[in-house]
Structures are given as C-alpha cells and as structure tokens.
Amino acid sequence: MFTAIDLPTDDKPRxxxxxxxxxxxxxxxxxxxxxxxxxxxxxxxxALPRINWAGFYFYDGRELVLxxxxxxxxxxxxxxxxxxxGAAARQRQTQVVADVNAFSGHIACDAASRSEIVVPLVHQDxxxxxxDVDSPEPGRFDDDDRQGMQALCAVFMASLA
Numbered sequence: 001m002f003t004a005i006d007l008p009t010d011d012k013p014r015x016x017x018x019x020x021x022x023x024x025x026x027x028x029x030x031x032x033x034x035x036x037x038x039x040x041x042x043x044x045x046x047a048l049p050r051i052n053w054a055g056f057y058f059y060d061g062r063e064l065v066l067x068x069x070x071x072x073x074x075x076x077x078x079x080x081x082x083x084x085x086g087a088a089a090r091q092r093q094t095q096v097v098a099d100v101n102a103f104s105g106h107i108a109c110d111a112a113s114r115s116e117i118v119v120p121l122v123h124q125d126x127x128x129x130x131x132d133v134d135s136p137e138p139g140r141f142d143d144d145d146r147q148g149m150q151a152l153c154a155v156f157m158a159s160l161a
Contacts, residue, residue: 016148019047020155027159033058036159038068044133044152045070051135052112056121057085058129064089067129075109083107085130088118092127096146098139110134117141119153123160131156 026043027036037056045054055069057078064078064085080090082105088095095118100106103116113134121128131153135141 012142012144012148016144016151019044019148020151022047023152023155024158027155031160033160034068036156040152040156041068041070048133050137050140051133053110053132053134056129056131057089059089059127064129069132071134072110075107078107081105084116084118085132088120088130089127092120092122094119094146094150096141096143098141100134112136114138115140117145117149119149121153121157123157128157128160 023040023043026039030036041055045051048054051071053069053071053074055071055074056067057064058067059065063080066074066076078085080086084095084097084100084103084106086105095116097103097106097116100108100113100116113136115135115138117133119131121130131149133141133149
C-alpha cells in the first residue's frame with residue numbers, strides 16, 4: 001500500500017519535486033488511465049495546500065469530459081471555446097488565472113473557487129485532456145506552481161506509456 005509523506009510547503013520547487021516523486025512511485029507499474037488519474041487526483045488533493053478541487057477532464061474528440069477528481073461535484077462537459085479548461089486545451093498552454101471572476105467565459109462549477117490553474121495534457125501533438133486545480137484564494141497559483149504542475153503532469157503522462 002502507498003503511504004504519502006508530509007511535504008515541505010514553504011519551498012515550492014522542493015515541494016513539487018517531492019510530490020512528483022510520490023506520484024511516480026504511486027503510478028509505477030500501472031498504465032490504466034482512469035486508475036492512474038484517480039490516484040493522481042487523490043494524491044494531489046491531499047498534498048496541495050489551499051485548494052478546493054483537483055481533477056481531470058479528458059478530450060473525447062469534440063469536448064472535455066469530466067474524469068477522476070477530488071472536491072465538490074463538477075461540470076461534466078466543457079466545450080473547447082469555454083472557460084479556463086477550454087482555453088488550456090485549445091491553446092495547449094498552461095493557464096494560470098489569479099481571479100477567475102475576471103476571466104471572460106469562466107465556468108463557475110463551485111462558486112467558492114477564486115483562482116485556477118489548468119495544464120493541457122498532450123501526447124505526440126494529440127490532446128488527451130487537461131489537469132485542473134481550483135483554489136478559494138485569489139492569486140493562489142504562481143509561476144512555481146505552473147512549473148510544478150507541469151512536472152507533475154509529465155509524471156502522469158509518462159505513466160500511460
């Protein structure tokens with residue numbers, strides 16, 4: 001059985017490096033996308049401070065469809081031309097939004113969410129989906145979080161190979 005260890009939240013690069021190592025160990029030997037996404041979301045939700053939602057949306061060829069997550073119930077389908085998740089998927093660039101209320105077209109699944117980070121999941125130029133994390137704090141995510149989340153998502157994507 002996997003046991004997560006406490007992580008140092010005062011040093012974000014170290015925090016994310018250790019969280020990535022935990023994710024790598026947790027996903028080792030398993031290639032099922034849903035199983036790995038469920039464990040990845042649970043690990044991240046337990047480890048990341050000051051968040052209220054963490055999970056996946058997978059691309060079905062037309063739109064993003066809700067995958068494994070932790071937090072309150074969420075929107076099930078997101079068009080690529082809507083919200084922060086749609087922008088990340090469409091532009092294939094990580095979106096860091098300090099104030100979701102100022103983001104044109106933001107989709108408010110949880111009214112408590114105030115900031116958001118979304119990382120696109122791309123393999124060989126093919127959109128797989130997005131990794132989405134919300135926080136009830138405005139400005140919760142910064143460049144260290146962007147780099148750390150992208151590194152975490154690389155661990156998830158490598159587990160599917």
